[in-house]
Amino acid sequence: MPPAVPGDESSSISGQTICVTGAGGFIASWMVKLLLEKGYTVRGTLRNPDDPKNGHLKELEGAKERLTLVKVDLLDLNSVKQAVNGCHGVFHTASPVTDNPNWYCYGxxxxxxxxxxxxxxxxxxxxxxxxxxxxxxxxxxxxxxxxxxxxxxxxxxxxxxxxxxxxxxxxxxxxxxxxxxxxxxxxxxxxxxxxxxxxxxxxxxxxxxxxxxxxxxxxxxxxxxxxxxxxxxxxxxxxxxxxxxxxxxxxxxxxxxxxxxxxxxxxxxxxx
Ligand SMILES: NC(=O)c1ccc[n+]([C@@H]2O[C@H](COP(=O)([O-])OP(=O)(O)OC[C@H]3O[C@@H](n4cnc5c(N)ncnc54)[C@H](OP(=O)(O)O)[C@@H]3O)[C@@H](O)[C@H]2O)c1
CATH class of the missing domain: 3.40.50.720 (NAD(P)-binding Rossmann-like Domain)
Known part of the structure; x- marks a missing residue:
């Protein structure tokens, strides 16, 4: 279960949209899952929403009602702007990084x-x-x-x-x-x-x-x-x-x- 946060914020959560970039990734998939479980509306960005490797997102509890998936490449600024527009928060997880450990840390x-x-x-x-x-x-x-x-x-x-x-x-x-x-x-x-x-x-x-x-x-x-x-x-x-x-x-x-x-x-x- 998510940790208890003081105060009843369930009503405010239900009206909030969070954008999660790179939604199909290892960490981001868990963010989408837990955000949906808490009642948030989630806008997940993917480079290819039709790729079967992202199919698990549609199976998450609450996904049918509150998850939308949009096509975004981080290297295309316009697509990023459109995705985050109107969201209350952005969890920026996607990262076009290299496998080289030194360049990874630098990047x-x-x-x-x-x-x-x-x-x-x-x-x-x-x-x-x-x-x-x-x-x-x-x-x-x-x-x-x-x-x-x-x-x-x-x-x-x-x-x-x-x-x-x-x-x-x-x-x-x-x-x-x-x-x-x-x-x-x-x-x-x-x-x-x-x-x-x-x-x-x-x-x-x-x-x-x-x-x-x-x-x-x-x-x-x-x-x-x-x-x-x-x-x-x-x-x-x-x-x-x-x-x-x-x-x-x-x-x-x-x-x-x-x-x-x-x-x-x-x-x-x-x-x-
Ligand atoms: N896993 C760890 O141990 C760890 C530790 C510290 C920090 N992090 C950071 O946490 C983030 C997520 O890591 P992860 O382990 O969940 O990695 P992951 O499963 O490989 O996910 C990375 C995501 O980034 C997306 N991405 C890559 N290039 C992109 C681009 N040009 N435009 C849009 N999306 C792009 C990928 O989308 P595609 O599916 O389209 O390729 C993928 O969804 C990364 O920023 C990573 O550096 C990870």
Whole structure:
């Protein structure tokens, strides 16, 4: 269930339209789902509304009554303007980014900087949610980049794990964080959306505990150096707004179950 927000805002919500860009993506699909469940009207933007990979959106509860899908390419400013026109809020999730990790980080940082500058100039009420690596059940039929991070440890394609750490967050919590910062007038600035940080060694241990049937690596590729220490961060700002983060172990469990259910990961047959 979405977190309780003080006050009865059900009447105001029913009249509000939120635009979600890149609505068919991993995170955005969860935003659309939770917004519809809360009673919002949603305008989802897609590059190709007729692509079967976006079909799951039409099956969401409330979609028939309150979801419209419009064709938008972020690189076509006019199509963006038309999509956001008349909306009370915009959850901007779509991102034409590269797979190269350095260019990815650069692109995201520059895009956010530009958003802050334009928001200041035009008087737009901008709040930014910065998620770490996002995992959890997939609503969409295709697999996204952050989920592949986990899949490779289950298929046997990763023979060792790296001497590295990574922070994780559940996809539902990312969607809830966006709704919370939208609904709370006091929300401002940037919100780090992270549950906890794990060394890859801890990650594979959790996976092996829940799913011992898969060929999960047990050896670090770097046997010389001590284990890299996890990043230190605080998610207090979102917890203070009322977000209760899903523990990373539950998040990993749900991710693997979803990969199995969606047919991205075969389920090994149990031996008699
Ligand atoms: N997943 C993570 O771990 C993570 C962590 C931090 C931040 N983020 C950010 O969160 C956002 C969503 O990530 P995700 O994991 O949900 O990715 P995703 O499933 O790959 O979704 C990305 C979406 O962006 C859309 N898109 C790409 N180029 C576009 C363009 N030129 N015009 C319009 N739409 C375009 C894609 O639409 P098509 O289907 O048409 O390609 C897709 O719906 C991204 O901005 C990503 O950088 C993700």
């Amino acid at each position: 995201k940082a520059v895009a956010e900087q530009a958003a802050w500058e334009v928001a200041k100039e035009k008087g737009v009420d901008l709040v930014v949610v910065n998620p770490v690596l996002v995992l959890g059940p997939l609503l969409q039929p295709t697999i996204n980049a952050s989920t592949i991070h986990i899949l490779k440890y289950l298929t046997g394609s990763a023979k060792t794990y790296a001497n590295a750490t990574q922070a994780y967050v559940h996809v539902r919590d990312v969607a809830l964080a966006h709704i919370l910062v939208y609904e709370k007038p006091s929300a401002s600035g940037r919100y780090l959306c992270a549950e906890s940080s794990l060394h890859r060694g801890e990650l594979v241990e959790i996976l092996a505990k829940y799913f011992p049937e898969y060929p999960i690596p047990t050896r670090c590729s770097d046997e010389k150096n001590p284990r890299v220490k996890p990043h230190i961060f605080s998610n207090k700002k979102l917890r203070d707004l009322g977000l209760e983060f899903t523990p990373v172990s539950q998040c990993l469990y749900e991710t693997v179950k979803s990969l199995q259910e969606q047919g991205h990961l075969s389920v090994p047959k149990k031996e008699d």
